[in-house]
Amino acid sequence: MKKNIAIIMGGYSSEYQISLKSGNVVYNTLNKEKYNAYRIHIxxxxxxxVDANDKEYAIDKNDFSVLVNETKITFDCVFNAIHGSPGEDGFMQSYFKLINLPQTSCDAYQAALTFNKRDCLSVLKPYGILTAESYYLNLGDIINEDQIxxxxxxxCFVKANKAGSSFGISKVHEKEKLNAAIDIAFKEDNEIIIESFLDGTEVSVGVITYKGETKVLPITEIVSENDFFDYEAKYLGKSQEITPARITKEQENKVTTVAKKIYNVLKMKGYTRSEFIFKDGEPHLLEMNTIPGLTNESILPQQAAEAGITMEALFDSAIEEALKS
Structure with missing residues (x-):
């Protein structure tokens, strides 16, 4: 009996278009002999x-079902492909938990924690995870440029605290441009984080649960053509993403160990992708994403391919793991 899989995509943030791309890749890749896949726009x-002809049918939020031609369709599992709110910040995870519907991403607390860069870094520091020096601002706070x-x-980098895909992020070289960068970040979120610049090799590390095991995927080196790994670099080809990364075996072992430790400390499930910069030979954590991009150009699928894992196998494992829980 084929399982009905709801692939949720879209969302409420600036990342919705990227999410739609990710969701459609999942939709087109899932094994049609094993699953009935449904595209759900949130x-x-x-x-x-949204059916194959782009006709829309309203979702009943009471039980996340849909009525199509007088037939009620319910789902066995949800594949979460929403980047940003409400798919990556814990809201959808809480909703599905309440209605007892399995979903492929981490649990609600972990999603909310990792989506909040400031809180996540604070939780990890007691475990010896190295990070950049940081300064926090909330909307309405007095801005003391010299203190910052x-x-x-x-x-330094000025970032929206709860945003992804490099929305609301600026690299500031001069004091005179700090306030403008803060204004940009506040357009994305009412909390921001300002971090010191770490000068070193940047890498992206995918850690996933695959066939019941925590697996660290081959590491990707990020070489941006722009001043940093911004939206253009991520999605418009303005970067090189080199897998496997051109780092020493010692660096590889260090960042693999740290990435796996973070995954286990936070009691993660599903896919994660964490960004690190090597400073003085040691990996410093920038952030963790719990709904990483799943397009053909995205880093996690590139890493999976390097590990010999097809997109179909990657997505199938996520569903199998969710159905077990």
């Missing part, structure tokens, strides 16, 4: 099932 003004620069130095 937006603030509508939750709808004395803490983090120049250049």
């Amino acid at each position: 937006f603030e003004n509508k939750w709808v099932y 620069i004395n803490k983090v130095g120049l250049p």
Whole structure:
């Protein structure tokens, strides 16, 4: 008997278009002999099932079912492909937990924690995880430029605390441009984090649960053509993503160990992709993503391919793991 899989995509944030691409890749890749795949668009003004002809059917939020031609369709599992809110911040995870519907990403607490960069880094520091020097601001706080620069130095990064895909992030080289960068970040979130610049090799490390085991995927080196790994670098080809990374065996062992430790300390499930920069030979954590991009150009699928894991096998394992829990 084929399982009905709801692939949720879209979302409420600036990342919705990337999420739609990820969701459609999952939809087109899932084994049609094993699964009935359904594209579910989640937006603030509508939750709808979109059929092959792009006709929309409203989702019943009471039990996440849909009525199609007077036939009620329910789902065995949800494949979460929403980047940003509400798929990556814990809201959808909480909803599915309440209605007892398995889903492929981590649990609600882990999603909320990792989506909040400041809180996640604070939780991990007691475990010896190295990070950049940071300064926090909330909307409405008095901005003391000298205090900020004395803490983090120049250049520095100004980031929205709860946003992805490099939305709301700026690299600031001069004190005079700090306020403008803060304004940009506050357009994405009412909390921001300002971090010191770490000058070193940047790598991305995918850690997943695959066939019941925690697996660290081959590491990707990020070489941006721009000043940093921004939206253009991530999605418009303005970067080199080199898998496996051109790092020493010692560096590889260190970052693999740290990435796996973080995954286990946070009691993660599903896919994660963490970004690190090597400073003085040691990996410093930038952030963790729990719904990484799943397009053909995305880093995690590239890493899986390097490990000999096809996209179909990658997605199939996520569903199998969710159905077990």
